[in-house]
Amino acid sequence: MQLFLDLDGVLVDFVGGCCRLFGKSLNPYPPGLFYIYEAWEMAPSDFYGELARAGSQFWADLDWLPDGPEVLARVNRHVQDLGHEPVRFLSSPTLDPASWAGKAKWVERHLQDGISRLTLTHDKAELSGPGKVLIDDQPKNVAGWIARHPMHAYGLCLPRPWNPHHSRASRALAILDEYLAILGRLAVRNRGE
Numbered sequence: 001m002q003l004f005l006d007l008d009g010v011l012v013d014f015v016g017g018c019c020r021l022f023g024k025s026l027n028p029y030p031p032g033l034f035y036i037y038e039a040w041e042m043a044p045s046d047f048y049g050e051l052a053r054a055g056s057q058f059w060a061d062l063d064w065l066p067d068g069p070e071v072l073a074r075v076n077r078h079v080q081d082l083g084h085e086p087v088r089f090l091s092s093p094t095l096d097p098a099s100w101a102g103k104a105k106w107v108e109r110h111l112q113d114g115i116s117r118l119t120l121t122h123d124k125a126e127l128s129g130p131g132k133v134l135i136d137d138q139p140k141n142v143a144g145w146i147a148r149h150p151m152h153a154y155g156l157c158l159p160r161p162w163n164p165h166h167s168r169a170s171r172a173l174a175i176l177d178e179y180l181a182i183l184g185r186l187a188v189r190n191r192g193e
Ligand SMILES: [Mg+2]
Pocket: 006, 007, 008, 009, 010, 136, 137, 138
């Protein structure tokens, strides 16, 4: 199996960075409202225009989510224990080239050799395949990933305040553990076949 981890909303605090940039708050976060510009009743073009003006530094300076380091640690431990390939990082930049550069800078700063395992794409499902696992916070990404290879590709939509699993967001790490345990059993079973 090969695991792919999303950045924004899984490891990286995109919401916090937006609040800082726009001088607005999202506390508590409106449950299940994925797009911040909807919460702030902004036109998407205004929202993304402001991000573009902030340049690559906006992306490079984003913080970890509070449980982001622990999400990564648990996934790393899982792949090591099972002898899988190292985890890969999969993120969708905006259409602004500075977003591509800024995300790469963030990974270089925080994930040691992670930059060689980073893929930036607007179609994550292109990397889906048998035994490939996506952990993401956006339901449509996970659905698209699985739809490419039904029964053979796997995915977890990690509960977060902005996705449909928001009521379980405080249990995200426990749910990740449960999911990794299931994946572990699947990997062992598949090897035995
Ligand atoms: Mg995300």
